[in-house]
Amino acid sequence: MKRALTLVLIVALFAGINFGLYMTMTRRLRQNFSGASQLRMVDVRRFLPHEVDSDLARIDSSLHFEEGDDLPVLDGAAALVPVYASVIDNCYPEGCVTYEGGVFDDDNKYGENFAPDSAMQYQNTIRGFTDVVDGSTDLFFTAHPNAEQMQYAEEQGVELEIVPIGMEAFVFFVNADSPVEDLTTDQIRAIYRNEITNWNEVGGPNRMINPVTRVTGSGSQSMMDRFMEDNMLTRRNPLSIFGGSIGYSFRYYLTGLVGNDGVKMLSVNGVIPDAENIRNGTYPLTANFYVVYRSDNDNPNVTRLVDWLLSEEGQSMIEQTGYVGLN
């Protein structure tokens, strides 16, 4: 009897361990186990140009390309899909975008497919940047390219024009139930350098901090590298994975595109990252976003489109998508 009980206890012990792992980790990962999931977050079908129900900024544009014009091919970061899809919606003729849909899997890492001759593409930052350098994309909407991407362009002998077209806030976020509301920039840097490892060092409860990072080459990771002045933790306590997490992203991506109520943005140095504070410069972590194109691109419609983006009309469209314009 005692021996049978021993076996039962062993099974119960392991069941308990696995239940604990499930509650703290597995449950939070179950929708995201594919190799491509981190880059998948935008449902492009919401932003297809010339569709009645699309969630796009529609203005009375004075720039209209016609069928038969040399239409610049647009691509961009996931977070900027609403911007460049709105450009096409306002300035391009109907029928220039061919969306073929797509099943999300490891061979089609974004779950989205546009026909090769479509004026709109969606390849996100990492693949899309390569395409603008190689010439298959004319205009690429993105955060500032990182050093690696600039080096790639240089190696290919390609000179790029990088034109700022709007502003965005770089934000840090935690779980919505976390009692922490504000961090200073120094505290954030210390967290990501392993100098602060417990929330109680920054006014929170006694709980380890889990500083989550992003994939190299993504727009948010490039911004983070600049914020950290390329001095970021490389190793951390593996048990911190069970701690209270902090992550980073761009404001519009977090609130406008993903819109997850389970997380909240932190104010930084006491300033909330809202449109007003981004515009007036009081929020300390603002960044421009850009349109990138090859200097030797001889399609005149490329510069026409860039000029339009910088015009009152273009800036108004950018504001209507939820971003902040340059002025």
Add this chain to the structure above:
Amino acid sequence: MKDKTFIKALVITLAVCIALTLAHIGYIMYAYKNSSIIYFISQEIWP
């Protein structure tokens, strides 16, 4: 339960439990590396 039977049952039980737990941990390591951080953080439990 005889000694021999018990030891055999003990070894098999431990082996199965450890194998399943290691597989679970392996899955977590793979999934964590590739997960959406926004979803991951949104599902965190705070007392």
